[in-house]
Amino acid sequence: MISRRQFAQFGLAAFALPPFAMAAPFTSQTIKVIVPNSPGPGTDVLGRFFASYMAKQWNSPVVVENKAGSGGQIATDFAAKAPPDGTVILITTSAHFTYPYLYTKLPFDPVNDLVPVAQFVQGGFAVVVATNSPFKTIQDLISEAKRKPGTISFASAGVGSPTHMAGAQFGHMAGADIVHIPYKDASQVMTDVIGGQLQMGLTGTSTAMSMIQAGKLRALAVTTPKRVPALGNVPTLDESGLRGYDVTSPIFAVTRAGTPAATVSEISRIMLEAASTPEFKEVADRLGYVMDLQDSAKMRGNMQSEFAKWKRMVDISGAKPG
Numbered sequence: 001m002i003s004r005r006q007f008a009q010f011g012l013a014a015f016a017l018p019p020f021a022m023a024a025p026f027t028s029q030t031i032k033v034i035v036p037n038s039p040g041p042g043t044d045v046l047g048r049f050f051a052s053y054m055a056k057q058w059n060s061p062v063v064v065e066n067k068a069g070s071g072g073q074i075a076t077d078f079a080a081k082a083p084p085d086g087t088v089i090l091i092t093t094s095a096h097f098t099y100p101y102l103y104t105k106l107p108f109d110p111v112n113d114l115v116p117v118a119q120f121v122q123g124g125f126a127v128v129v130a131t132n133s134p135f136k137t138i139q140d141l142i143s144e145a146k147r148k149p150g151t152i153s154f155a156s157a158g159v160g161s162p163t164h165m166a167g168a169q170f171g172h173m174a175g176a177d178i179v180h181i182p183y184k185d186a187s188q189v190m191t192d193v194i195g196g197q198l199q200m201g202l203t204g205t206s207t208a209m210s211m212i213q214a215g216k217l218r219a220l221a222v223t224t225p226k227r228v229p230a231l232g233n234v235p236t237l238d239e240s241g242l243r244g245y246d247v248t249s250p251i252f253a254v255t256r257a258g259t260p261a262a263t264v265s266e267i268s269r270i271m272l273e274a275a276s277t278p279e280f281k282e283v284a285d286r287l288g289y290v291m292d293l294q295d296s297a298k299m300r301g302n303m304q305s306e307f308a309k310w311k312r313m314v315d316i317s318g319a320k321p322g
Helices: 004-015 042-058 070-080 095-102 138-147 162-174 186-195 205-213 261-275 278-286 296-317
Strands: 031-035 062-066 088-092 114-123 125-130 152-156 178-182 200-204 217-222 249-256 289-295
Touching: 031 042, 031 070, 042 062, 042 088, 042 114, 042 205, 042 249, 042 261, 042 278, 070 088, 070 095, 070 114, 070 249, 095 162, 095 296, 114 261, 114 278, 114 296, 125 138, 125 162, 125 186, 125 205, 138 152, 138 162, 138 217, 152 162, 152 186, 162 178, 162 200, 162 296, 186 200, 186 205, 186 217, 200 205, 205 217, 249 261, 249 289, 261 289, 261 296, 278 289, 289 296
Parallel strands: 031 062, 031 088, 152 178, 152 200
Antiparallel strands: 088 249, 114 249, 114 289, 125 200, 125 217
């Protein structure tokens, strides 16, 4: 979680956006930006940034609604059952691409009930240990895991979560037997790593950032293909010997399928305009995100490969549909 001070700073940045020519709104109704988390995490910060920008540009009411729970399913179900008019926009993550492979029954169809609007950033994960941990590098940890198979564990935000996928991929590529311990809350993962109850954890860079910077956690590596600007002294897993390792979670927007193409195009345009501002880049950097802008057309072309990519990771993780 980011601190209250950081949250306030991000909020002020969003409301201090430079003036642009006013765009005509596509509707007179209130537009809802749905966030699948409680207030505070990166998706919430970005959702509020976009809501502020769109409200100013359209001179129209845009509100953020937090619908946390069930690994994002509550928020996704709400968006999937919304009117097909663009008035409900969901900010989501790679969890969207794992739904078909983790659940036998879903109240929505992630492939056909929602259409992509725009993608903004890639969120990486950090492999973290307590600051007094004997593990100073990833290779220290891998060596111990190979020396004593099954004695090293990692915690994630839950079975099937992106951090679970990242950790499973880590163990797979390292050739080490590392035990997965699922948690319900990413903040509790950090608390138990700091307290020594856990040997290591994987958590989003945006979630771990403040604890790393405060010296309460040591980041051994990040899962992104390139170093995260806000953690420039932390190597990637690829640099640390796991050549080709790359697990990031995109943050993107979707809306109800059947929404007119012109409406989807307008929402995509205005959101990417917001994401192209220096203010957004500053927020993304502070949260440890890597910019990756894609419009709705490019996203549509990539959707099939994204579902296939995350299916492979689910298979590697051993998570079974429930």
